[in-house]
Amino acid sequence: MTQSWASLGIDLHLEPAGPGLRKGLTDALRDAVRSGRLAPGTRLPSSRTLAADLGIARNTVADAYADLVAEGHLTARQGSGTRVAERAAPVPAAPHRKRPVRVPGRAGPAHDLTAGTPDLSAFPRTAWLKAARRALTAAPNDAFGYGDPRGRPELRAAVADYLARVRGVVADPDRIVVCAGVAHGLGLLTEVLSRRSGRSGRATVAVETYGLGFHREWLEAAGVRTAPLPFDADGTDPAALDAEQAVLLTPTHQFPMGGTLSPARRAAVVDWARRTGGLVLEDDYDGEFRHDRPPVGALQGLAPDRVAHLGTASKALAPGLRLGWLVLPPGLVDEVLAAKGYADTCGAPDQLTLAEFLTSGAYDRQVRLMRLRYRRRRDELVATLARRAPSVRVGGIAAGLHAVLLLPPGTESDVLRAAAWHGLGVQGLSWFRHPAADGAAGAPDGLVIGYGRPPDHAWQSALEALCRCLP
Template sequence: MTESWANLGIDLHLEPAGPGLRKGLTDALREAVRSGRLAPGTRLPSSRTLAGDLGIARNTVADAYADLVAEGHLTARQGSGTRVAEQAGPAASVPRRQRPVRVPERAGPAHDLTPGTPDLSAFPRAAWLKAARRALTAAPNDAFGYGDPRGRPELRAALAEYLARVRGVAADPERIVVCAGVAHGLKLVTEVLAARAGHGGRQGPGTVAVETYGLRFHREWLAEEGVGTVPLPFDAEGTDPAGLGGERAVLLTPTHQFPMGGTLSPARRAAVVDWARRTGGLILEDDYDGEFRHDRRPVGALQGLAPDRVAYFGTASKALAPGLRLGWLVLPPGLVDEVLAAKGYADTCGAPDQLTLAEFLSSGAYDRQVRLMRLRYRRRRDEMVATLARRAPSVRVGGIAAGLHAVLLLPPGTESEVLRAAAWHGLGVQGLSWFRHPDAEAAGRPVPEGLVIGYGRPPDHAWQSALETLCRCLP
């Protein structure tokens, strides 16, 4: 087979200029070396390849190379080609290619117990690599093109099976939209809700009802789209839907309420579903920590009770790692097209990772990882509860039936003091007040004080030290 310039060697951008081709090419190469654009040790294209790229005679390139070898800018050895000389160019302007650049990590607390992140050291690297190899080997060619904005069909099919089996979700693959985590999914749905409100549709909310205590990014995404939030009453049974007024949507974490940790009672579940069907309202369900139940079998998702009225949000962030940026929406039929329009074709989830997660789910590796981590987190929870009972008897521990965090309820008037002590000891924690809706106090609701402790985050070797530091900060 005859080789052409198109399949030989490496690429090199040059723009020869001047009265003669040889001089112009020589000057362009010399300037690229002196400026540091061609680093020491860089291998240059063969004279035939560069001549073909530039549309000039091969001898012209060979002569320019010879001139620069004579000047000491290039070296030429049999078998290793033509390279930029190691001493070429000003030292200050030449990138140090021989030494990998190490990006410094941002400074953080010595022990990080903020909630929301799993133990990143436990990411199943070997199993993920095996799944990636199998997935990419079997992937059709069109998997690497511009795909369906809903996500790869392999992943949507695997998610439909998994969510139905494990979370009780009625998940038709055609109504699943892959997104870059819950925050991205909520942004998409919020844009739809805001657009409906702008068009004056009956479904469009002026406000969305939310939990008194909850994730701040929930409220922030809504606010960014001009949608206000109203806190609902909260008690031992969870969020009370009786507080719903003229809102057309409600945002809940019913399986494991964040951060208080309870589960929405069956009566409250039935009540919020009744509200949605009676008023045409929409329930936004963030299935937070749904897979990590420690005291009994996991509670099923609310979506299974009313698939036509619930937009369900899920993610691989807790079971695997947030850095994967893989989440999913299971949408009511009437919401799919509008969400896809909001998402557009600027996909944020690469096909290789989607295919790998599909293989990870289908092979059972995802189930095994969840079971493994569930046991690890339950041991940590038990150690924390036992230690606090001995060392800080005035602190009441709540929200421990599931998930990766617990609420430490403190004596009145001590939250600020404990947070200051934690900062002094290099302990990353968040106060319960951080998660409280700003209108909750104005509504006359009780205001407990406490800490929200993420016991999933530290690696195993640092857990005991983090727990000891926490005890030193408590009253």
């Protein structure tokens, strides 16, 4: 019976050339070894398999292998087959030196208190694996095909139920688009705003005086102008909103200052959006993590037709999942899908697993567990600083995974230098301030401390390093 080439074992791409099959095959193998394409220790196909693949006689392959064994390029041992000899490692032939590529996370501070990342060691691996097993067992076959660009219907339905129950969001699964995190979602919305502005000029998005630099950079890289709103003791003031196409806010827990947008100001934002047709972009990055206050509902619940709600699993689970969602006004879905390229950019297995994690209650359990852990850390931070750095005021701690340490005037730069000396990763408050915001001369000095970031075993040493840096 003739055996198909597909069942004969290891594949090997070779293109014998030149006079004579044996010499051409030997030269091709030798070049593959010398160039490093076949690494030391690589097992080669049997002579019968390679002969069948190349359509030549088995003896020709056996002779070529024997020649290269004699030269020391290959080794042949009974029971282990023919392999590339260990001493045949290629010699680097790069004509010039390239600057090494920096890999994020490969090297960093000894103690990391930068904000924006949860305790990654707390990722619920066992519960996630159980959810994945259940989800994949129950998944229909079409889940592994080219999916709906909005995302898997199971995840959109689960997110809609969860957001309605926990965040007060008016969520129709048909108006939810799954994305690879808030940054991806913001990029899609930015693309929509740019397309809408067209030839009429650059779109303008109002942003908060204090916020994430990458938000501004993402908007401006897409050709969108950012205009900072005034910031006072009550937080972001929307009274200055005028002809902007959109406004980007963190109303539930202002990042990084930590306040909550007051009911009057929330109403003012909604009034502006309805009066002008503007779009509100609500970044609800850590709405589940409240410590000392009752839950504050999402702004989207006040105006589902004018607010695009951005959410993510990055804080409750881990940013490495790259799973987030947009809850969109009815007229915005098609435009976002066009910006997305009508493709589902998130893997179906992870979407199905997160859907199972949400519907089974595992997500709620993880949030409650981490909320308690983060609150204990926050309380320890506040108590330690009151004892060892009484000149430092701690703010923005009613919710979330970070705190703002307000420093004596003029000390922020000195504290950052001391932190670098002690191997402590922290961010100065000035780093989060919009460069075009008014009142820079009177801006407070401070640090933004991500107390949720370190694993439990590193928390005490990070806290001690912080105390050594403070005035």
